[in-house]
Amino acid sequence: MTQRMKRTRSQHDFVPLADDSLIICRCEEITQGEIRKAVYDGMSTMNEVKRYLRAGMGLCQGQTCSHLVQNIIAGELGVPPGEVETHLSRSPVRPIQMIELAQDGGEK
Amino acid sequence: MKRYELIVIGAGPAGLSAAIEAASHGMPVIVFDENPRPGGQLFKQIHKFFGSKEHRAKERGFRIGRQLLEEARRMGVEVMLQATVLGIYDGKEVSVMRDGQVEHFKANNIIIATGASEKMVPFSGWTLPGVIGAGAAQTMMNLHGLKPGNKVLMVGSGNVGVVVGYQLMQAGCKIEAVIDGAPRVGGYGVHAAKLARLGVPFYLSHTIKEAKGKICVEGATIVKVDSTWQAIPGSEKVLDVDTICIAVGLSPMSQLARTAHCDMENNAGKGGLVSICNEYGETSTPGVYAVGDVAGIEEASSAMIQGKIAGVAVSHSRGYLDTADFNNQVAQHQRSLKQLRQGMFGHREKGQNDPTQTEEGYPLSRTLLERGYLAEEELQNYPGVRFQKGQGVRPVVECTQNIPCNPCQDACKRGCITVSGKITNLPAVDEAVECTGCGMCVVSCPGQAIFLVDDTLAPGYSGVSIPYEFSPLPAEGSKGLALDRSGRVLGEVEVTTVKQSRVMDETAILTMKVPGDWSMKVRSFQPY
Amino acid sequence: MRIENHPIIKNFEKGRRVLFEFDGKTLEGYEGEPIAIALKANGVMVHRHTSNHGEPRGVFCAIGRCTDCAMIVDGKNNIRTCITPLKENMRVETQYGTLNRKETESI
Numbered sequence: 001m002t003q004r005m006k007r008t009r010s011q012h013d014f015v016p017l018a019d020d021s022l023i024i025c026r027c028e029e030i031t032q033g034e035i036r037k038a039v040y041d042g043m044s045t046m047n048e049v050k051r052y053l054r055a056g057m058g059l060c061q062g063q064t065c066s067h068l069v070q071n072i073i074a075g076e077l078g079v080p081p082g083e084v085e086t087h088l089s090r091s092p093v094r095p096i097q098m099i100e101l102a103q104d105g106g107e108k
Numbered sequence: 109m110k111r112y113e114l115i116v117i118g119a120g121p122a123g124l125s126a127a128i129e130a131a132s133h134g135m136p137v138i139v140f141d142e143n144p145r146p147g148g149q150l151f152k153q154i155h156k157f158f159g160s161k162e163h164r165a166k167e168r169g170f171r172i173g174r175q176l177l178e179e180a181r182r183m184g185v186e187v188m189l190q191a192t193v194l195g196i197y198d199g200k201e202v203s204v205m206r207d208g209q210v211e212h213f214k215a216n217n218i219i220i221a222t223g224a225s226e227k228m229v230p231f232s233g234w235t236l237p238g239v240i241g242a243g244a245a246q247t248m249m250n251l252h253g254l255k256p257g258n259k260v261l262m263v264g265s266g267n268v269g270v271v272v273g274y275q276l277m278q279a280g281c282k283i284e285a286v287i288d289g290a291p292r293v294g295g296y297g298v299h300a301a302k303l304a305r306l307g308v309p310f311y312l313s314h315t316i317k318e319a320k321g322k323i324c325v326e327g328a329t330i331v332k333v334d335s336t337w338q339a340i341p342g343s344e345k346v347l348d349v350d351t352i353c354i355a356v357g358l359s360p361m362s363q364l365a366r367t368a369h370c371d372m373e374n375n376a377g378k379g380g381l382v383s384i385c386n387e388y389g390e391t392s393t394p395g396v397y398a399v400g401d402v403a404g405i406e407e408a409s410s411a412m413i414q415g416k417i418a419g420v421a422v423s424h425s426r427g428y429l430d431t432a433d434f435n436n437q438v439a440q441h442q443r444s445l446k447q448l449r450q451g452m453f454g455h456r457e458k459g460q461n462d463p464t465q466t467e468e469g470y471p472l473s474r475t476l477l478e479r480g481y482l483a484e485e486e487l488q489n490y491p492g493v494r495f496q497k498g499q500g501v502r503p504v505v506e507c508t509q510n511i512p513c514n515p516c517q518d519a520c521k522r523g524c525i526t527v528s529g530k531i532t533n534l535p536a537v538d539e540a541v542e543c544t545g546c547g548m549c550v551v552s553c554p555g556q557a558i559f560l561v562d563d564t565l566a567p568g569y570s571g572v573s574i575p576y577e578f579s580p581l582p583a584e585g586s587k588g589l590a591l592d593r594s595g596r597v598l599g600e601v602e603v604t605t606v607k608q609s610r611v612m613d614e615t616a617i618l619t620m621k622v623p624g625d626w627s628m629k630v631r632s633f634q635p636y
Numbered sequence: 637m638r639i640e641n642h643p644i645i646k647n648f649e650k651g652r653r654v655l656f657e658f659d660g661k662t663l664e665g666y667e668g669e670p671i672a673i674a675l676k677a678n679g680v681m682v683h684r685h686t687s688n689h690g691e692p693r694g695v696f697c698a699i700g701r702c703t704d705c706a707m708i709v710d711g712k713n714n715i716r717t718c719i720t721p722l723k724e725n726m727r728v729e730t731q732y733g734t735l736n737r738k739e740t741e742s743i
Contacts, residue, residue, distance in 0.1 A: 022231070022234075023230065023235050026702065026704060027703065029686055029687070029689055032230070058703075059703035059706065059714065060701060060703045063702065064228055064701070067228070067380070068228065081374075086381060089363040089366035089367055091194050091196075091197070091367050092205070093193075093194060093363040093364060094194060094205070096194065096210075100209065101210065103210070104203070104210035143699070143700075144719065154644045154645060170645075235691055236694075237683070237693060237694025237695070239696065240695060240696055241697050241698070244696065244697050244698030244718075248695075249639060251648075252669055252670065252673045253638060253648030254639065255639060279639050280639060323682055324681040324692070324694065577644065578643050579641040579642060581643075614644045
């Protein structure tokens with residue numbers, strides 16, 4: 001894999017925690033450590049973490065893990081969870097097959 | 109594209125109430141719901157609701173659900189099931205997926221009543237089969253008649269945790285423990301007390317460390333936490349469970365409100381991200397309303413009233429209701445809503461403070477908050493416990509927290525029990541009024557906190573009558589174990605009478621013959 | 637696991653008893669009830685194994701949100717068994733990964 005650009009603003013090395021192997025995003029099997037590392041690497045919003053790791057991008061579309069991801073980002077940044085920018089909410093808000101979307105008649 | 113006056117998204121208590129209200133004023137309404145059955149979570153609520161008569165108190169949730177569906181049908185509300193709303197677009201257009209097809213609908217008003225989703229807590233092994241949400245437990249046992257497991261650990265002592273815990277026991281499961289990271293029980297004390305007197309231990313300031321098992325849950329390790337929520341090493345306990353049920357809170361399902369560009373706010377008291385609404389439930393997007401849990405986590409009773417208010421508001425805005433009627437009806441519903449939001453568990457109070465006494469100044473029971481049951485010596489502090497020896501049959505109302513609820517007052521035709529002033533005030537027993545021992549107060553209490561004590565039953569013996577909601581019902585004359593409030597076995601007793609009738613709505617009254625000095629101790633019965 | 641005698645709910649509405657196939661075995665369930673309910677009544681806990689770690693998963697939310705209960709039903713993968721009604725002679729299979737490629741996806 002190609003070297004990712006270093007975006008961290010931290011002066012220190014990343015500090016692993018004992019429970020970093022906990023699965024947070026059940027669908028994409030993303031761990032707490034990966035999310036913490038993503039924040040260390042400079043991802044500070046839900047959208048950034050989602051696009052960086054796919055946390056919340058699986059079959060359930062983040063319905064189970066959004067809160068957990070938000071809390072972890074907040075913890076790493078040292079801000080209240082409410083201050084972490086949530087991810088966009090766009091249609092379709094539920095999983096849909098491409099064929100169903102493709103057959104959408106639209107305005108009629 | 110089909111056009112309606114009103115589109116309601118979600119056929120739960122809030123959405124159905126809104127639709128019924130609007131349809132009753134003549135509006136053409138359609139309700140979309142992604143589930144195969146309407147009613148939202150109401151059909152999983154098999155317990156009696158709190159509140160007053162106008163809030164349908166002491167009725168079981170699933171019966172309220174049936175009535176709502178019947179009303180909706182009568183009013184001509186169109187309910188489209190397995191119809192998933194994918195988004196709300198400019199011009200109040202919604203796209204709906206049904207049978208693999210996407211259809212578009214337009215309306216002058218949209219009411220979002222999508223409810224909430226469960227919050228989760230991650231721990232080692234939480235992805236194992238056997239770890240389930242509390243809602244999943246309710247779905248399995250109360251809708252489909254299947255036990256979620258045999259031995260259950262309940263994570264969370266809020267109302268969902270303690271209510272679902274009791275329902276699990278009614279389904280025939282064993283609750284090995286209820287745990288909560290907080291130092292006190294989060295839900296109503298009366299709900300916790302129902303579990304405690306069946307012998308369920310409460311471990312407060314405890315969290316789950318690990319679900320054990322390779323293929324599915326074979327046990328759980330819990331651990332005590334300090335005031336900063338850090339696990340205390342060496343305090344681990346291993347529980348023999350096959351199911352771990354998570355009930356750590358709900359969060360509003362607000363994605364659709366966001367697709368409608370509603371202004372949002374993070375509101376911890378309301379459970380998370382909610383749209384900012386005016387007094388009628390209208391969001392910053394004109395004509396788009398949010399009601400029920402999606403507008404802030406509350407009970408089904410308040411969701412129904414919020415739905416009605418929004419239904420009245422859209423009817424008025426489209427000229428189906430004149431201004432005078434609108435004002436009257438809104439004022440009436442808002443009064444009713446305000447009542448439900450009072451008390452120590454109310455909308456604003458939730459988690460905001462740690463009171464040590466009720467609003468009237470009665471001390472709050474610490475054992476109730478820390479262990480889930482009232483200590484016998486605390487009873488005399490409360491106006492519902494005015495038991496004196498030699499009086500004959502008397503109600504003992506073990507209601508000690510400010511909860512908006514008063515069916516006990518209506519149940520007693522002789523006026524022995526009163527909830528004076530605010531609906532959240534503790535019920536008081538009037539010693540001067542004679543009790544006939546009819547037991548209607550016992551079965552009317554949604555918290556199952558009323559008992560009858562008769563210390564003149566026989567020389568040296570008292571009669572203790574308790575509400576009983578387990579199957580099979582013990583036979584008159586059968587014997588079993590008498591338990592105290594903490595679930596401790598006191599000894600063998602005989603069931604002298606078993607009362608059950610239609611009006612009691614599946615709550616039976618068991619009367620036990622107990623040694624005289626147990627009359628204020630025995631609160632539970634365990635058949636052999 | 638079926639509740640025989642519930643103190644509050646006097647009868648659970650069920651369809652007729654039907655046979656279906658789970659990983660080659662014949663099981664019995666009620667027509668119209670969610671597949672996941674019929675499986676659990678037969679003691680089946682594991683519905684699928686995840687793509688990356690091959691972890692077992694089963695019913696988690698039971699209302700079609702989390703998709704942990706997804707399986708292959710009549711040859712179609714990623715079917716949420718907690719909200720899909722059981723039909724007679726349905727073929728239900730444990731799923732490996734999201735694409736059900738046991739060899740290439742799981743480790």
